[in-house]
Amino acid sequence: MSQLVWLVTGCSSGLGEQFVHSILARGDEIIATGRNIEKLKHLEQAGASVLQLDITDSQQSIRSVIDQATSIHGKVDFFVNNASYISIGLWEDLEYEDYLAQFDTNVFGTIKVTRAISPHFRQRKAGTLVFIGSLSGWIGHPGVSAYAGSKFALEGVVEALHQETAHLGIKTLLIEPGRFRTKLLSSENMKAARSSIPEYQSFSQNLLDGMAKEDRAQPGDPVKLVEIIIDLVRREGIAEGKEVPFRFPLGADCYDDIKTKCEENLKLLEEWKGIIRSTDY
Numbered sequence: 001m002s003q004l005v006w007l008v009t010g011c012s013s014g015l016g017e018q019f020v021h022s023i024l025a026r027g028d029e030i031i032a033t034g035r036n037i038e039k040l041k042h043l044e045q046a047g048a049s050v051l052q053l054d055i056t057d058s059q060q061s062i063r064s065v066i067d068q069a070t071s072i073h074g075k076v077d078f079f080v081n082n083a084s085y086i087s088i089g090l091w092e093d094l095e096y097e098d099y100l101a102q103f104d105t106n107v108f109g110t111i112k113v114t115r116a117i118s119p120h121f122r123q124r125k126a127g128t129l130v131f132i133g134s135l136s137g138w139i140g141h142p143g144v145s146a147y148a149g150s151k152f153a154l155e156g157v158v159e160a161l162h163q164e165t166a167h168l169g170i171k172t173l174l175i176e177p178g179r180f181r182t183k184l185l186s187s188e189n190m191k192a193a194r195s196s197i198p199e200y201q202s203f204s205q206n207l208l209d210g211m212a213k214e215d216r217a218q219p220g221d222p223v224k225l226v227e228i229i230i231d232l233v234r235r236e237g238i239a240e241g242k243e244v245p246f247r248f249p250l251g252a253d254c255y256d257d258i259k260t261k262c263e264e265n266l267k268l269l270e271e272w273k274g275i276i277r278s279t280d281y
């Protein structure tokens with residue numbers, strides 16, 4: 001395959017940073033973006049083009065960065081919506097503003113950057129949009145409502161986008177990782193609200209202790225994850241000659257938990273089928 005151009009958001013750490021190294025190793029070009037350009041210097045030295053992009057910026061300013069990105073190599077073939085953060089806290093401890101901020105980055109930021117690149121793909125009748133969803137787009141774990149809500153929302157908006165644009169030659173891939181060893185749960189990147197409500201305090205303490213223990217001890221290897229995503233996008237390696245599905249969970253925890261949820265839903269549908277189907281005129 002000839003040299004292809006990738007554009008990735010949130011490259012200062014974790015999966016984004018790994019995308020840069022793995023894409024360069026495959027011989028492709030990458031435009032790595034991040035909200036703090038200083039944190040991308042080492043990636044520029046490694047061979048990436050770098051641009052400052054905070055996905056919560058205005059639509060207009062995001063459009064101008066994306067225009068700059070498409071002009072670097074004259075095109076972008078693959079766009080990875082990766083930037084995000086996790087907000088932890090129980091319903092009553094999270095403020096309305098915490099939910100707004102979580103959705104502003106994970107949902108509305110993702111929508112804005114995708115809207116900015118979409119005309120480029122539509123005009124070329126080519127391109128792949130990759131979205132990094134989550135197991136939290138399937139399951140709302142306690143204490144993770146804001147993040148899970150944002151990832152559930154992403155599932156819906158991206159599924160609709162996929163169906164609207166497939167006929168234009170645009171491919172969409174929604175990756176749903178389980179727990180992977182990145183900086184997502186680090187004290188630096190994770191936003192956590194400790195409970196001030198007596199009824200929740202011990203649950204909240206256990207949750208935060210659990211997150212601290214899990215940080216950088218997650219079972220998933222980000223290198224393996226990113227290599228598989230690149231194969232899926234480039235239709236090579238594990239994806240060679242295969243029909244790549246729109247939705248792709250990755251991680252042993254994802255397999256187990258999604259399967260359980262699907263089985264529970266099928267059971268519910270069968271058990272209550274008569275009632276569920278009884279409401280038409």
Ligand SMILES: NC(=O)c1ccc[n+]([C@@H]2O[C@H](COP(=O)([O-])OP(=O)(O)OC[C@H]3O[C@@H](n4cnc5c(N)ncnc54)[C@H](OP(=O)(O)O)[C@@H]3O)[C@@H](O)[C@H]2O)c1
Pocket residue numbers: 009010011012013014015016034035036039053054055056081082083084085105109132133134135176177178179180181182183184185189218
């Ligand atoms: N690791 C997991 O277990 C896991 C599981 C499921 C899904 N995911 C998803 O994987 C993706 C990558 O996360 P990660 O695990 O690699 O975590 P990470 O190491 O914390 O990386 C997150 C990246 O997003 C960037 N970011 C946050 N807000 C941004 C904004 N407003 N504009 C631009 N960049 C922003 C961060 O930049 P700064 O350095 O500037 O903060 C950082 O580069 C996310 O979508 C996450 O939800 C991760």
